[in-house]
Amino acid sequence: MTAAGMGEHKTPKQYLDAQLNYTRPATDDAPFQGCRVLKSICPGNRTYYAAIERFDENGKRIYVTAVVCLVQWNPRAADGYIFGYKDMDEESGPVEAEASEAILELLTSSKHPWALDWRRRCYRNLKLKKRDLPDGCLIRFPSPMKFTDGSEHSEFRVKKEGRKTVLVPPSGYGRFHVSRLMERHFEIVREPKIAKTFFPAA
Structure with missing residues (x-):
């Protein structure tokens, strides 16, 4: 109308x-x-x-x-x-x-x-x-996503830049934006925490 x-x-x-x-x-x-x-x-x-x-x-x-x-x-x-x-x-x-x-x-x-x-x-x-997506966390999609540069990725490191969320592959090469990210299915990968080694003073 x-x-x-x-x-x-x-x-x-x-x-x-x-x-x-x-x-x-x-x-x-x-x-x-x-x-x-x-x-x-x-x-x-x-x-x-x-x-x-x-x-x-x-x-x-x-x-x-x-x-x-x-x-x-x-x-x-x-x-x-x-x-x-x-x-x-x-x-x-x-x-x-x-x-x-x-x-x-x-x-x-x-x-x-x-x-x-x-x-x-x-x-x-x-x-x-409502999922919490902290800066620096690793997320994994059920299957690889194909982007306009021809690359395909299923895992990304989350990078917060103000109100903007950028996804970076674990290799560190490339920056990607996924539309309606929080409405998509993905898992937040629990990464093992490496404990620091302390050596007692002699």
């Missing part, structure tokens, strides 16, 4: 929040529907995650579920179509599983296998991101 199509909303998050806050009176063909956003995020304007509360005509909660929207956002699009999205709920088993802990904690219980799998994947990704 164009900016005009988004109305007064200036960001994907604002637009999607508005779409998911609504009430629809009962008709002869459909019962009352009430929906409100309890918490939402849209990191990088790439994927929108929200905890959505469904409620009845009296405003009483029925359940809280998760909604995920794939977002296409290009404010400088030459044709003027700056925004698009595809929405699904957690029971559709979204591939994207980066919902925040604050959203996950708001969800009510579910027995749907795809929803449960999605929640497990979200918590797994949160656990990966």
Whole structure:
């Protein structure tokens, strides 16, 4: 859609929040529907995650579920179509599983296998991101990674440069950057500590 199509909303998050806050009176063909956003995020304007509360005509909660929207956002699009999205709920088993802990904690219980799998994947990704990656540690990926210079490596020494994390092969030659590093699977290699030898004074 164009900016005009988004109305007064200036960001994907604002637009999607508005779409998911609504009430629809009962008709002869459909019962009352009430929906409100309890918490939402849209990191990088790439994927929108929200905890959505469904409620009845009296405003009483029925359940809280998760909604995920794939977002296409290009404010400088030459044709003027700056925004698009595809929405699904957690029971559709979204591939994207980066919902925040604050959203996950708001969800009510579910027995749907795809929803449960999605929640497990979200918590797994949160656990990966919380790993401590100290400067100088050695990490190992399950298989070698190929880089633009043609080299392949599976082990790296972590080098912190301010907010930037650089990976250096154990040989010391080369400096590499791996996108979304903390979301990837790797192990922190426990290296043996070499005890210093002390010689008593004669």
